[in-house]
Amino acid sequence: MRTSFYQYTLPELQELFALQGLPSSGPGLMFNWHYKKRKTEPCVIDLAKKSIAYVAENFSFDLPTLDTVHESQDKTVKFLFKFKDDLKVETVLIPFNGKYTICISSQVGCAMKCSFCHTGTQGLKRNLSTEEIIGQFLEAQRWLSANRPEDDRILNIVFMGQGEPLHNFDAVKKACEIFLTQHGLSLAPHKITISTAGYLPGLQRWKAEMPKVNIAVSLHSVIKEKRDKLIPINQRYPVEDVMKFAEEIPEGRTRFVTYEYLMIKNFNDSDEDAHITGRALAGKNVYISLIPFNPFPGTEYERPEMHEVDHFKTILDSYKIPTLIRKTKGDEILAACGQLHSGKNK
Numbered sequence: 183m184r185t186s187f188y189q190y191t192l193p194e195l196q197e198l199f200a201l202q203g204l205p206s207s208g209p210g211l212m213f214n215w216h217y218k219k220r221k222t223e224p225c226v227i228d229l230a231k232k233s234i235a236y237v238a239e240n241f242s243f244d245l246p247t248l249d250t251v252h253e254s255q256d257k258t259v260k261f262l263f264k265f266k267d268d269l270k271v272e273t274v275l276i277p278f279n280g281k282y283t284i285c286i287s288s289q290v291g292c293a294m295k296c297s298f299c300h301t302g303t304q305g306l307k308r309n310l311s312t313e314e315i316i317g318q319f320l321e322a323q324r325w326l327s328a329n330r331p332e333d334d335r336i337l338n339i340v341f342m343g344q345g346e347p348l349h350n351f352d353a354v355k356k357a358c359e360i361f362l363t364q365h366g367l368s369l370a371p372h373k374i375t376i377s378t379a380g381y382l383p384g385l386q387r388w389k390a391e392m393p394k395v396n397i398a399v400s401l402h403s404v405i406k407e408k409r410d411k412l413i414p415i416n417q418r419y420p421v422e423d424v425m426k427f428a429e430e431i432p433e434g435r436t437r438f439v440t441y442e443y444l445m446i447k448n449f450n451d452s453d454e455d456a457h458i459t460g461r462a463l464a465g466k467n468v469y470i471s472l473i474p475f476n477p478f479p480g481t482e483y484e485r486p487e488m489h490e491v492d493h494f495k496t497i498l499d500s501y502k503i504p505t506l507i508r509k510t511k512g513d514e515i516l517a518a519c520g521q522l523h524s525g526k527n528k
């Protein structure tokens with residue numbers, strides 16, 4: 183039975199070739215062909231004849247099917263991809279200065295059930311495999327090259343689509359290794375950000391196994407009762423433990439810990455909330471990304487006015503905490519943070 187080429191890291195492929203006694207140059211050539219040169223048909227250039235035969239017999243190169251594409255006026259693009267079992271996920275390209283950040287999904291749905299998140303309302307259907315994660319990138323890249331060849335560069339990857347990436351650690355880790363491989367896409371580790379709701383067992387593995395990849399922690403409140411309501415896993419992995427762990431920066435790293443703070447009207451957007459957050463984070467090596475709530479059908483929450491978000495930032499500024507307001511993009515096509523969903527019937 184054939185297995186997907188896109189599930190293998192370079193060392194894994196090298197091991198498979200070595201076991202077959204095939205020339206060791208093959209895996210590097212294949213990575214270069216499929217990832218750098220963006221080819222989808224099997225590689226035949228420079229590959230030994232017996233390697234070509236082995237690849238033809240043992241590997242498939244299928245990618246997820248592109249179900250629908252929506253483009254918003256601000257040039258955000260939302261893709262709905264369908265996998266072999268007909269389950270679907272959304273992936274978003276977010277433009278900035280003629281380049282793109284890709285927001286990738288790691289699961290179909292999500293088990294964390296955060297009360298403010300459209301994906302959370304779906305429950306978890308299943309984890310995505312490495313090739314399904316890689317496939318989102320490759321297909322989005324292909325669409326971009328075909329439709330916007332003048333600005334087709336994807337420079338950053340954020341695991342901020344559907345799912346809790348640290349809850350699908352093995353597949354996400356392998357996908358990151360492939361994104362970082364020199365023969366392949368050659369991304370720098372700081373160009374990849376994994377966002378987590380604070381799944382502590384996954385954070386522990388991140389620190390041990392891939393600390394160079396950026397982490398962003400969804401904070402949203404340092405007040406236990408509020409965070410419990412927003413992010414139910416806070417009851418199991420309390421925010422103090424998550425913050426303490428995330429702030430112990432792995433050796434050799436100088437970057438800040440990023441906290442995402444989702445602002446919900448009349449829930450966590452008061453002056454008092456800002457001061458409590460400011461006092462909890464003052465003097466630490468952290469950076470806050472303020473995200474105004476993005477509404478979706480059926481939600482009980484509302485987005486604060488922009489002047490309220492600005493005011494909240496001013497209070498955090500007074501604690502000298504570097505804070506940025508994340509500009510909402512793609513919300514008119516439900517492509518902004520937390521609005522992704524696999525479609526009504528999935």
Ligand SMILES: C[S@@+](CC[C@H](N)C(=O)[O-])C[C@H]1O[C@@H](n2cnc3c(N)ncnc32)[C@H](O)[C@@H]1O
Pocket residue numbers: 298299300301341342343344345346347377378379399400442444473474475476477519520521
């Ligand atoms: C969709 S999550 C995926 C990554 C990971 N599961 C997490 O929670 O961090 C990415 C970011 O979007 C935020 N988010 C979720 N729902 C949102 C909404 N309705 N409006 C704005 N941000 C939202 C999350 O809190 C998180 O910071």
Ligand code: SF4
Pocket residue numbers: 292293294295296299300301302303343344345346378379520
């Ligand atoms: S915010 Fe993240 S962890 Fe929470 S339900 Fe949505 S995708 Fe899952």
